[in-house]
Amino acid sequence: MDLKIKRNIQDSKLYGFDVQSNKKSNFVGQIKSQMYMSKITVQNTEINVIKVDGEDYICLTDMLRAKDGDFFITDWLRNRNTLEYIGIWEKVYNPNFNYGEFATIRNQSGLNSFKISVKEFVARTNAISVQAKAGRYGGTYAHKDIAFEFAMWISPEFKIYIVKEFQRLKTEEQHLLGWSAKRELSKINYRIHTDAIKQNLIPVEVTSQQASIIYANEADVLNVAMFGMTAKQWREANPKLKGNIRDYATINELICLSNMENINAVFIEQGISQGERLVKLNQIAIHQMKVLESEDNDRKLLK
Numbered sequence: 001m002d003l004k005i006k007r008n009i010q011d012s013k014l015y016g017f018d019v020q021s022n023k024k025s026n027f028v029g030q031i032k033s034q035m036y037m038s039k040i041t042v043q044n045t046e047i048n049v050i051k052v053d054g055e056d057y058i059c060l061t062d063m064l065r066a067k068d069g070d071f072f073i074t075d076w077l078r079n080r081n082t083l084e085y086i087g088i089w090e091k092v093y094n095p096n097f098n099y100g101e102f103a104t105i106r107n108q109s110g111l112n113s114f115k116i117s118v119k120e121f122v123a124r125t126n127a128i129s130v131q132a133k134a135g136r137y138g139g140t141y142a143h144k145d146i147a148f149e150f151a152m153w154i155s156p157e158f159k160i161y162i163v164k165e166f167q168r169l170k171t172e173e174q175h176l177l178g179w180s181a182k183r184e185l186s187k188i189n190y191r192i193h194t195d196a197i198k199q200n201l202i203p204v205e206v207t208s209q210q211a212s213i214i215y216a217n218e219a220d221v222l223n224v225a226m227f228g229m230t231a232k233q234w235r236e237a238n239p240k241l242k243g244n245i246r247d248y249a250t251i252n253e254l255i256c257l258s259n260m261e262n263i264n265a266v267f268i269e270q271g272i273s274q275g276e277r278l279v280k281l282n283q284i285a286i287h288q289m290k291v292l293e294s295e296d297n298d299r300k301l302l303k
Contacts, residue, residue: 255288
């Protein structure tokens with residue numbers, strides 16, 4: 001079965017969880033304004049995943065579309081086994097859970113007339129495992145631990161596939177996090193590098209265009225020292241690739257490049273000529289890459 005993750009990570013505001021706040025709760029009514037939303041697709045069903053206070057919540061409303069027949073989330077919530085599981089989860093993770101009120105609800109679960117909404121359940125028990133969200137991307141969301149049990153209620157097969165796709169999503173997030181860290185490391189050191197150039201190489205009263213040419217030349221000093229070619233030469237050799245030469249560097253190359261940017265900034269402040277700096281930087285690059293890429297290195301190196 002060809003399943004794929006649809007990524008839609010974004011910084012946005014989490015518009016109004018439709019819950020009543022409780023002064024005892026560290027969660028209800030205190031949803032942070034910054035969150036990201038992702039999407040996974042399981043058995044042709046697109047499901048929203050949001051992060052709230054560092055925890056993943058999966059949309060039960062989206063998941064319910066995969067269940068055959070006319071069912072509602074309240075049908076699942078009124079089940080005694082469901083309530084028992086949620087109660088134990090809340091007891092472990094939520095110190096502000098109203099266990100006395102929960103016990104009253106649980107005792108009513110055996111009655112045919114018993115039915116309770118997520119909104120009412122949260123208001124009465126101060127639960128954090130499930131939430132009803134209004135507005136954009138609205139619906140009922142549950143912590144991933146609870147959502148996986150909800151998936152079992154839909155079908156065992158559905159649970160297996162949603163767990164698989166969720167794990168793939170987490171793996172992809174870790175990959176993106178590592179890439180972001182690499183780029184941020186380069187950006188920080190690039191700022192140090194360009195500040196040194198501005199203070200020591202750029203003459204007073206130059207035009208912006210002249211300044212940009214000087215920056216480009218210094219960037220190419222590092223490119224030649226590290227990659228053996230300038231940015232222009234790389235683009236000419238790789239006309240079909242998007243981005244620049246550093247976008248395709250390994251993390252070890254970027255670590256080395258970041259170190260070289262700092263060293264080059266010191267060389268510039270010392271007044272060393274560009275040609276001499278290039279030779280020194282190339283020697284440093286060769287040495288550092290040998291260390292980073294050495295199979296005999298006892299340390300666990302990033303790849």
